Amino acid sequence: MPELPEAERARLQIDRVLGREIVAVDDRDTYVCRPHAPGEIEHALTGRRLVSAHRRGKFLWAETDDGGPILGLHLGMAGRIDVDEEPAPRNWDRFALTFADGGRLALRDKRRLGRAVLEPDFVHVGPDAAEIDRATFRARVGRGGAPLKARLLDQGVLSGVGNLLADETLWQARLSPRRPAGSLAPEELDALRRALRAAIRSAIRLGGVHTGAFIPHRDREGRCPRCGTALARDTIGGRTTYWCPVCQPD
DNA sequence: AGCATTGTTTCACA
DNA sequence: TTGTGAAACAATGC
Numbered sequence: 001m002p003e004l005p006e007a008e009r010a011r012l013q014i015d016r017v018l019g020r021e022i023v024a025v026d027d028r029d030t031y032v033c034r035p036h037a038p039g040e041i042e043h044a045l046t047g048r049r050l051v052s053a054h055r056r057g058k059f060l061w062a063e064t065d066d067g068g069p070i071l072g073l074h075l076g077m078a079g080r081i082d083v084d085e086e087p088a089p090r091n092w093d094r095f096a097l098t099f100a101d102g103g104r105l106a107l108r109d110k111r112r113l114g115r116a117v118l119e120p121d122f123v124h125v126g127p128d129a130a131e132i133d134r135a136t137f138r139a140r141v142g143r144g145g146a147p148l149k150a151r152l153l154d155q156g157v158l159s160g161v162g163n164l165l166a167d168e169t170l171w172q173a174r175l176s177p178r179r180p181a182g183s184l185a186p187e188e189l190d191a192l193r194r195a196l197r198a199a200i201r202s203a204i205r206l207g208g209v210h211t212g213a214f215i216p217h218r219d220r221e222g223r224c225p226r227c228g229t230a231l232a233r234d235t236i237g238g239r240t241t242y243w244c245p246v247c248q249p250d
Numbered sequence: 251a252g253c254a255t256t257g258t259t260t261c262a263c264a
Numbered sequence: 265t266t267g268t269g270a271a272a273c274a275a276t277g278c
């Protein structure tokens with residue numbers, strides 16, 4: 001599920017629990033809560049309240065009352081934030097807060113690659129993909145010899161673009177994922193940024209990245225929804241990539 | 251059985 | 265030193 005649009009929806013879920021007193025914390029999953037020992041996050045948060053929820057790219061964090069510790073959350077490959085839901089089966093709730101009103105916030109994550117951590121560090125995280133201005137986008141994305149898609153996926157360059165959002169955006173912008181990032185003209189970079197913002201806005205509104213026009217066709221048998229050409233497939237930037245060889249020529 | 255997976259970090263290498 | 269790519273991580277679904 002989780003790319004920037006899903007993370008933004010998760011942030012909205014955290015908003016729902018702001019102000020509630022935390023009475024219990026489940027931080028027993030030592031992998032998800034690394035490097036914390038069990039009980040560390042529990043000790044830091046019990047008795048406090050979350051007062052604000054933030055997001056940069058796919059990284060989430062919440063501030064606590066009276067300048068208390070910051071709780072960082074990441075959805076990993078398959079996580080979601082559940083609020084006031086029944087506990088998930090099979091210990092899929094990898095981290096959870098219980099509130100005085102009986103409610104609950106859980107990081108539900110089958111794959112277990114999500115994270116819950118105190119005082120998260122965003123030093124190596126680039127500007128948010130939905131907020132980045134045109135000049136910064138040109139300067140950061142439009143450089144280097146790496147394939148354009150690999151550049152978009154680099155969270156240190158800009159944050160929030162995942163594998164599916166990258167394919168959707170490149171298809172919308174009619175740009176090849178294989179083009180060296182530094183070879184793009186300023187106008188192409190502007191168009192790419194516009195396509196990215198539009199794809200993000202749409203995905204947040206419609207409920208996730210797979211609501212895009214291209215993603216549903218992203219399959220070995222898939223064809224371009226624009227021209228009907230069989231999609232090309234390759235590994236780029238370490239991820240499986242689909243694109244239309246006609247609409248998105250090198 | 252084998253392979254792929256909407257993410258991040260670490261390590262090796264040029 | 266910097267940039268790039270592959271492997272590791274954990275678990276599930278086809």
